[in-house]
Amino acid sequence: MAADHLAPPVRQSDDPEYSANLRRATLASTAGSALEYYDFALYGLASALIFSKLFFSNLDPATALIASFATFGVGFVARPLGGLFFGTVGDRLGRRWVLVVTILLMGGASTLVGVLPTYEQIGVWAPILLVFLRLCQGFGAGAEQAGSTVLMAEYSPVKSRGFFASLPFIGIQAGTLLAAGVFAFLGGLPEEVLLGWAWRIPFLASSVLILIALFIRMKLRESPTFIELEQNDQISDRPFSEIFGGSLGSLLRGIGLRMAENGGSYMFNSLAVAYATGTIMVSKSIGPIAVAVASLIGMVSVPLAGWISDRVGRVPVYRFGAIVLLVLAFPGWYLISLGNPVLVIVVIAVAIGFGVNTMLGAQCALLPEMFGNKHRYLGVAISREFSAVIAGGLAGVLGAVLIKAYDGSWIPLAIYAFGLAAITFATTFITPETKGRDLTRLPDALVENRETKVAAR
Template identity: 40%
Template sequence: MTNTEPKPTKTALRRVVAASIVGSTLEWYDFFLYATASALVLGPVFFPTTDPAVGTLLSFATFGVGFAARPIGSIIFGAIGDRLGRKPALVATLVLMGVSTALIGLVPGYASIGILAPIALVVLRLLQGLGAGAELAGATIFAAEYAPRHRRGLFGSIATIGTYSGTVLSSVIFALFAMMPEATFMAWGWRIPFLLSILVIAVGIYVRLRLEETPEFKRVERADKTTKAPLLDMFRYEWRSVLLVLGIVAAPFTATYAYQTYSLSYMDTELGVSGATGTLAVAIAAFLAMFVVPLMGALSDKVGRRPILIAGTLISALFAFPFFMLLNTGNRNLIILAMIGGIGIGVPTILGVQGVLLSELFSTANRFTGFSVSREIGSILFAGATPFVAASLVAASGGQSWPVSLYVIGACVITLITGIVMKEPGSLSEPAAAEPTRPTHQDPA
């Protein structure tokens, strides 16, 4: 930002922090709430069949639909964020995600409206995915563009805290309502956690509508340098940054979905460990990660982004074998220790700097689209594929976990190489992967 622009007040910075946390908390509250409900209730409520396992598989399929919609959402809201401003995109994603989540809690079951029930569920899950595809990127960018230069790493990590607070919140709330009598819970109790997202929407909208547009976007807008084709410009001028993002997200995406998603299925099918044990371990690790993330973000303001990225990647790689060794004991305390090492320390060390890194890699004009679209491409390559690949590797090895550990290490090697070869990012106005001179997008006089 220029020297003539007033610095954001402490009140404005507090609003930015609140807006970032509320939005990302809602995103991941929705994500893990739906994942849990898919396993426990959505099958019999919306996909009744003679085989309960088939109903559960169909409900998991709707869970995957949300992932398919995320890249589309990143393109749509990335364009809004780069052309019209960060604030309109942030408000739109929050409303879309929150309303669609709440409506899931209102859709009648198959017994009431027949085939319309699963159709409505799929449509709402698609809308959820559209909003989620750009929410984290928008919240991170907003905080980073507002932050004082010497605290940008800390502010850039704020939205990531929400990924863990949302996990903890959804786990606790769903577990509380699951204590109801089974018949009551299946009849209507499961709907309340979905309806509670209305409260988060109300708070989030109130906070976000009171925000001013970011100083960085105002600067670009005044200079008439906002892009008219952000997706095209991203691939034309900043494709190197896209490649760097794919390298950066390889380790955290793969480790997260190996440790936090696949391992729950592995413990159930291969070890006979109850889902409650795994869920408790994930919740404890996620709670710890809420503190590790901002700590690493703040530390990156002092030592740089690359050292933190490299350190977190090394921790994740070195812990890949011990993680499953601890799980294989079947001991509850050792399983919790495994989750703490993988989810509570290794991955959040990387995620503590990932947000600000992805923000600093793109120019202001293309930042929203660059961040959100390239990250979602990475989610397809690494996040979405990991549970399936891990399950296939374990099946092929006769129930052994070591191939999954090697798979995680392979992804960590990609991120490690990326961290070594990339340059330390500069200011938000001067991205690390400098783009060639591009024509200024101006409407003809």
Template identity: 40%
Template sequence: MTSSPTIAGIGVLAAAETPPDMSRIVWASVLGTVIEWYDFLIYGTAAALVFNKLFFPTLDPVAGTLAAFGSYAVGFVARPLGGAIFGHFGDRIGRKAMLTLTMLIMGVGTFLIGCLPTYGQIGLWAPALLVALRLLQGIGVGGEWGGAVLMVIEHAPPHRRGLYGSLVQIGFPAGVAASTATFLALSSLPEADFLSWGWRLPFLASAVLIGVGLFVRLRLVETPAFSRVKEESAVARIPLMEVLTRQPRTFLIAVGLKVSEVAWVYVLTVFSIVYATGTLGLPRRMILDAILWAAILEFATMPFFGWLSDKVGRRPLYLGGAAVSAVCAFVVFGLLDSRDPTVITATIAIAMSLTHASMFGPQGAFMPELFGTRVRYSGASLGCQVAAAISGGFSPIIASGLLAWSGTTWPISIYLLVLAGITFAATLAAAETRHLDIGRA
């Protein structure tokens, strides 16, 4: 996915304007992030399509779906733990070592999910082991994001941090596209084959991808900003405690900046599958196609918003993104209810760029810029992952619960409106950061 024309063009630009090492650092970070997000996101698609049938078969369909999404949310609950652990050591030991370790943890967890026996084979041990491995995935991805963006923006030229940070963020839509395309390719299998062995293939393929990612990441070098802090003996003793006691307001702002876009992206890429196939009775392939096109569109819109944030600032894009998200909360479901494949595809693709890419692109630079170098990994990681746990992992189960309770989508719209308001308020409270010197301790 990272070889798309848009990304390749930016890669050429990066190579022309910066030393060759910068291009290598960017691509190593992007490739590793694509693999990590692929591993994390295939679980969401599998939860929407098969886990309720294979791991929670004794429950009725609605309860089984809620249970499958509950196990999906467990990965998000574990993400703050991963952010805290790897943030601590990333601020004390360095960014490079943590990136390698998070990838290994994620790969092992994902591969083992593909090997799991089902409820029909080992009973309650099956969902218990599924939840345990999902926890392992969450810990891995919780430490991944902060390290990947720091590796890039702490090497990047000051006037291009927004663009370079957004390139790392492309790992998410690339992971969405790769995971969705994988299940799309398997959708032609007979249902019995898909449920018996087909769903396992995306998880087992992780072993090969992780091998490639580790090879690339082991060649990275430590960032100049962290090296300077280490040379000056300014490394924080307990970085997370320093963030929470000395910068609590900044930490809460970081959480608020993320809650809207992360809820939207999982509503559009996970809950929409259940809504389209269950409530609307649409073919599985049609909604997977729509999500795939939405992810592909973000290959262009995400770096665009990152580049634009270098020109006009991070705050204007966040304010605009939050405002548009509030409007989309009352528009998107009506368009999905049209049941028209073209309308649905266009709706999901455009909504994902407007509600997610507009903020997630600049976020690669914006959130780390809020914190000094000595606590940057801890502050950015924990802020991001706490928000992901609060509104990302629980958004599909909240949306499913609200739909089951009301029989309509208006409560989901209210939920998304409230989150957009929180992000808007957090942005108003945040300082503009694009001109900051992030080499400071």
């Protein structure tokens, strides 16, 4: 049932005086999204293509790939911890300063990866340091995207919240495109050059994105809904206890919605690239090209999905994205297994560009709208990051294990992808519609939806 009737006639963020702050919030969120996904796409592609040779050269190739993806997964272990910590801080002290701290922590760790010595230079300390930096990166990222999502939803005009909230996520596509473009270029270099020094350049380049994002965020003002909490003395002293005490249903739905979106993203961004290049022996440049094409599609499909969700609702749009991955699971992985470079590009581009990004476009407004104002940051952070561990964090490691255990068969990978999509598809049928919801409301959408049904009866 739509929640349009809950929206007030006028909201602060609809007022013309907020237009400058809305633009600033959009730029701040976009820059952070670009950095986060540049870093994560970069790390994911590096895990698939080169880290096994740089940091695990003492292992056989198949085991080294598992170890490489394991370090990638370690970052997802730190993300919920960062989400819990920074989410609590964001609900108690505000969104702005949390976003400044997380951009420094996340980007700084990525930059330092570019100066790490390899296994041949310092032995086992090389992967240990890599894991430490990956933990730091994950801890910062655990609240970065949640903060950007909440900030934009709280700043956006009510009637076009889906569209405006999705705009910063173009930064996700830009960051992923940039990382994929860099690796597509690096993939054409001689291996001794790539593994010698060239792999360091894209990580060191993270410092440029940090400076840009930091400059914008230092000028950012606090969101209008948090200001209202402060003015009404409604800020929760214990958002952590509050979220687990009364919002468990919303959290579980948020996690379920993210299984296909987050898991599918990393399956096709990283695992499919590793499978195509390492098992099917497609050229190393094909995977990054496919990811780049998907990102170009996403620059249109993400805001388009957000715009459509303002008209038909968040849940139907989200369900459509889940159906794309559900239908594509078996034929998609089969086509990748054929080793045709064009088919590899098409499958990855369709899966990410239309499946994952359609869900992402609707999710930008849906997740913040699901939670009440007193614990919104923490609720979105937990939903995003706990699902990131279960879905995205396991995708690379479990996928690499399946590739080794089943001698490169595509069928286990297809079953895995189908399972993630099925969970999200089912979750859309128990998720309340939130389009147009007033974000100054304190209860969760799920609670209000139940109360409305009881009152109607």
